[in-house]
Amino acid sequence: MPRGGKRAGAGRPKGTGKYAEPTKAIRVPVSMVDKILEYAHSGGFQLPLYGGKVAAGCPAPTDDYIEGMMDLSEHLIHDPATTFFVRVTGYSMINAGIHPDDILVVDRSLEARHGKIVIAAVDGELTVKRLYKKDNRVRLLPENDEFDPIDIAPEETLHIWGVVTNVIHAL
Amino acid sequence: MPRGGKRAGAGRPKGTGKYAEPTKAIRVPVSMVDKILEYAHSGGFQLPLYGGKVAAGCPAPTDDYIEGMMDLSEHLIHDPATTFFVRVTGYSMINAGIHPDDILVVDRSLEARHGKIVIAAVDGELTVKRLYKKDNRVRLLPENDEFDPIDIAPEETLHIWGVVTNVIHAL
């Protein structure tokens, strides 16, 4: 038997889907479908960032004290086209907090100014050093007394790959 | 006039699309469409990682010397559900290479063992310290001589939010 007629307010409510908001169909490469669905589902790798203050005795991370949400890649990489990573070898920059096996975030679109920490190709090796560029002298300075500065003669060309923006150190 | 009947080999060739591979339509939240398209287009924030060796005099990053491709988020975040970030305040862990305004990657699914660097909530503040947990004593040890260790009395409960896995330091 019919139970019906018109009725206002019926129907599936908005925001009851997986994402609690309207969706759109877009096309992505087959090989990335899984990764992208995971990316979408986890909200774009946005994770909570906490600052200093919390309630006394607060036992675990809560939304209440979140300073904001942050996506690491977004935060560290301004232009994917000009950014790359370098794995550190050696101790020559230890006093700048750069340890072996650290990962450096490098941007080659930044100007290599005096005082910046840069990645340079010297003698077939990639090296991290602080750039000295003053009084018509160019030098690569280690931050470790046991290493010697590298002088770049005026006729030599120094191949600087980019400027280091961040150091990622695993504990 | 007609210019021809059947002909083999005609048609748009495979791999001439934006992604040079077949695509699939998937549904994603409207608010993330732009981000996801950028993500898909840049290959999932996979950027080159370089190791130590390059050809002498190599002027710029080239594919030839790539150690591999790396996605920062993927590399640093094993489980988005249990990972969060903390912004560092203060100098108490300076000797562990943890500076003010550094960002810590913290995983709360890891066991807080003796010797690990942890995030704890003490007196309404989030604090980073090395965990001492031996001989029935629990202490939070700074790595800076100007700071004092924090003793946790047996009857107190120490609220550990998670174990620090990585330090991100801007230069």
Next chain:
DNA sequence: TAAATAGAATAATGTACTTTTATCAATATG
């Protein structure tokens, strides 16, 4: 009158289909 239930309403989802884009080959043209 309270609980159960069938059906209506509508959002969410996935996919089939249409439209667009790109390339090739057959023919025409100079």
Next chain:
DNA sequence: CATATTGATAAAAGTACATTATTCTATTTA
């Protein structure tokens, strides 16, 4: 014969549609 033109072909991209899922309400039943 070299070059330009046009239609055939097929991949790629975007979108509309059919399907599925969910919730609400009017009616029935106890």
